[in-house]
Amino acid sequence: MASQIPGQGWQELKRELMxxxxxxxxxxxxNTKGNAQSIVDLLERKVGMAIDEASEKFAExxxxxxxxxxxEEKPVKADAEKxxxxxxxxxxxxxxRDRKPKDDFLG
Known part of the structure; x- marks a missing residue:
């Protein structure tokens, strides 16, 4: 994911999030500088969402x-190739079992 997002798209995204x-x-x-993980962390802290939910909603x-x-989705190798x-x-x-017991055990 991009670390910083310049331009109009970022302004529109900020507006929608707010x-x-x-x-x-x-x-x-x-303050997040457009970093996706920072935005998700912000949703967790400020809004009180679970991290998974925040990540899903932000991605959407x-x-x-x-x-x-x-x-990019990488093709998963078939189990047959393993x-x-x-x-x-x-x-x-x-x-x-042919050993004789030690003398200690004889009493």
């Missing part, structure tokens, strides 16, 4: 302005 959440001031938003609003680079590791279980060597 209209939606009256707890946010223009100064609050300016910001997507209309196309100010942030959307991460190499299978087979581990063989080897039995333990049998205990030496």
């Amino acid at each position: 209209q939606k959440w009256r707890e946010l001031s223009e100064n609050d938003l300016e 609003i910001a997507s209309h302005y196309h100010l942030y680079d959307e991460p 190499k299978e590791r087979v581990m063989e279980l080897k039995p333990k060597a049998p205990a030496n």
Whole structure:
């Protein structure tokens, strides 16, 4: 995501955020320098939203302005391509049962 967003789109986004959440001031938003994570943190602190909800709501609003680079989805490799590791279980060597008990145990 962009660290700073210059221009008209940022001004419009700020205006919409301030209209939606009256707890946010223009100064609050300016202090974020347009950083998406800072804006989400601000929503958490000032509005009292859970971080996941704040992130989701901000992403939804910001997507209309196309100010942030959307991460490219990387194709997930199929499980079939994963190499299978087979581990063989080897039995333990049998205990030496021919040993005589120690003298300590004889009483």
